[in-house]
Amino acid sequence: MKTLCNVNNLSKSYPSFSLSDISFKLKTGTITGFIGRNGAGKTTTIKSILGLVHPDCGEINYFDLPFSENEREIKQRIGFSTGTVNYYPKKKIKNIVAITKTFYKNWDESTYQKNLKLFSLDENKMPCELSEGMKVKFNLLLALSHRAEILILDEPTSGLDPFSRDELLELFIELKNRGVAVLFSTHITSDIEKCANDIMYIRKGKLISDCTKDEFCEHYRKDGETLEETILRMEKEEKV
Amino acid sequence: MRKLLKKEMKLAASPLSYIFIMFGLMAFLPGYPILVGSFFVCLGLFQSFQCAREANDITYTALLSVAKSDIVKAKYMFCIVIEFCYFVLTSIPVLIRMTLLSENAVYRNNALMNANLVYLGFVLLILGLFNLIFVGGFFKTAYKFAKPFIIFTVVVFLVVGIGETLFHIPVLSALNAFGFTHIVLQVIVFLTGVILFSVLTAISIRRSIKNFEKIDL
Numbered sequence: 001m002k003t004l005c006n007v008n009n010l011s012k013s014y015p016s017f018s019l020s021d022i023s024f025k026l027k028t029g030t031i032t033g034f035i036g037r038n039g040a041g042k043t044t045t046i047k048s049i050l051g052l053v054h055p056d057c058g059e060i061n062y063f064d065l066p067f068s069e070n071e072r073e074i075k076q077r078i079g080f081s082t083g084t085v086n087y088y089p090k091k092k093i094k095n096i097v098a099i100t101k102t103f104y105k106n107w108d109e110s111t112y113q114k115n116l117k118l119f120s121l122d123e124n125k126m127p128c129e130l131s132e133g134m135k136v137k138f139n140l141l142l143a144l145s146h147r148a149e150i151l152i153l154d155e156p157t158s159g160l161d162p163f164s165r166d167e168l169l170e171l172f173i174e175l176k177n178r179g180v181a182v183l184f185s186t187h188i189t190s191d192i193e194k195c196a197n198d199i200m201y202i203r204k205g206k207l208i209s210d211c212t213k214d215e216f217c218e219h220y221r222k223d224g225e226t227l228e229e230t231i232l233r234m235e236k237e238e239k240v
Numbered sequence: 241m242r243k244l245l246k247k248e249m250k251l252a253a254s255p256l257s258y259i260f261i262m263f264g265l266m267a268f269l270p271g272y273p274i275l276v277g278s279f280f281v282c283l284g285l286f287q288s289f290q291c292a293r294e295a296n297d298i299t300y301t302a303l304l305s306v307a308k309s310d311i312v313k314a315k316y317m318f319c320i321v322i323e324f325c326y327f328v329l330t331s332i333p334v335l336i337r338m339t340l341l342s343e344n345a346v347y348r349n350n351a352l353m354n355a356n357l358v359y360l361g362f363v364l365l366i367l368g369l370f371n372l373i374f375v376g377g378f379f380k381t382a383y384k385f386a387k388p389f390i391i392f393t394v395v396v397f398l399v400v401g402i403g404e405t406l407f408h409i410p411v412l413s414a415l416n417a418f419g420f421t422h423i424v425l426q427v428i429v430f431l432t433g434v435i436l437f438s439v440l441t442a443i444s445i446r447r448s449i450k451n452f453e454k455i456d457l
Binding site: 102 | 246247250251252294299302303306307310455457
C-alpha cells in the first residue's frame with residue numbers, strides 16, 4: 001500500500017493544551033478512525049494537517065510533497081470537511097457549489113449529483129435552512145465531489161441519523177475499495193467498528209495508539225470487551 | 241486569482257460595497273466636503289468584511305484549493321476593484337468640472353475643496369490608507385475589524401481636514417486651482433497620490449500575507 005500522507009512530529013501548544021509529537025501515515029485503500037474524547041486534540045490535529053492551524057513544528061507531506069510549499073496542488077487531491085461549519089448561511093446551496101466547483105480540476109458532476117440524491121439535499125435551500133445533520137451532509141457533499149485521493153473528515157457522522165450514518169459508512173467502504181484513504185475523527189466507536197481498518201487513539205494531545213484495528217484489539221482489549229468498553233476503560237484508567 | 245475574485249464578488253461581498261461606489265458622484269456637489277465620498281466607499285467595503293466574517297468566508301476559502309496567501313491577495317483584489325470603480329466614477333465629475341463647468345459661478349464661489357487633480361490625489365491617499373490601516377489591521381487576526389476601522393476613520397477625517405484647510409493658506413491656494421490652471425502642480429499632487437496608493441497598498445499586502453500565515457483559523 002502506498003503512503004499518501006505522512007505526518008511527522010507535529011506539535012502545537014496553546015496556553016491550556018498542547019498537541020505533542022503526532023506522527024502517522026495514511027495509506028491507499030484504508031479507513032482510519034481517529035478516536036478520542038472531546039478536547040483530546042482530534043480537531044487540532046486535523047486542522048493542522050489541513051493548514052488551518054499553524055503548527056509549532058513537524059512535517060506534513062502529501063503524495064511525497066511538503067504541504068506548505070505545495071498547498072494548491074495538494075488541496076486539489078484531498079477532500080475535507082470540518083464538522084457543521086455554516087458557510088454563507090444566506091446563499092443558496094447551488095450558488096455555493098457553482099463557485100466551489102470552479103476551484104477543482106477534477107470536479108465530478110455525476111458523483112456530485114449522485115451524492116446530492118443520496119443525502120437528499122435540496123440545492124435551492126440555503127445553509128441556514130438546514131438542520132445540523134444536513135449541514136454535515138452538505139460539507140461532505142463538497143468534500144466528496146472532486147475525486148479526492150484522501151478524505152479528511154472531522155466528525156462526519158455527528159448529528160446524522162442512524163440511517164444516514166450507515167449510508168455514509170457504506171460510502172466510505174466503497175471509496176476505500178477504490179483506493180481512497182479516509183481519515184475520520186469520531187467519538188462514536190461503533191462507526192470505527194463498522195468500517196475502519198486502522199485506529200488512531202489520541203488522549204490529552206498525545207497519540208496513544210496508531211495501528212490496525214486488529215492490533216489495537218489484540219493489544220488493549222480484555223476478554224469479552226467491546227471496542228467501546230476497551231476505550232472507556234482506557235480513559236478511566238488514565239483518570240485514576 | 242480570477243476565480244477567487246469571482247468568489248469574493250458572488251459569495252462574500254455586501255451589496256453596499258457596490259452601491260456605495262455611487263458616492264463618487266458627490267464630487268458634483270458644491271459646498272460639500274467632497275473627500276468624504278471616499279470615506280463612504282470604504283464604509284461600503286467595511287460592510288463586505290462584516291458579511292464575510294459572519295459567513296465564515298475565510299475558513300471556507302482556506303479549504304479550497306488555494307494557498308493561504310491567495311486568500312489575502314483576493315481580499316485586496318476585491319477592495320482594489322471597488323476602489324478603482326469609485327476612482328473612475330469620481331473622475332467623471334472632476335473632468336466635467338475642470339472643463340465644461342470650469343467657469344461655473346456655483347463652483348467658483350465654493351468655499352470648500354474644488355474637484356480637480358489635487359482632489360483625485362487626496363482620494364487615492366485615502367483609499368491607500370484604507371488598505372493599509374483597515375485591511376492590514378483586519379488581517380492581524382482575520383476576525384477583529386472594529387479597532388482598525390475606528391483608527392482608519394480618525395485618520396481619514398484628519399486627511400479630509402488637511403485637504404480642506406491647505407488651500408486656505410495663501411501660499412498653497414494654487415491647490416484649489418480651477419480648470420487647467422496650475423496644471424503642473426495638480427499633476428504632481430495627483431501622481432504623488434498614485435505613488436502613495438501603490439506603496440501603502442503594497443506594504444499592506446506584504447504585511448497581511450505574513451500575519452495571516454501565522455493565524456490559526
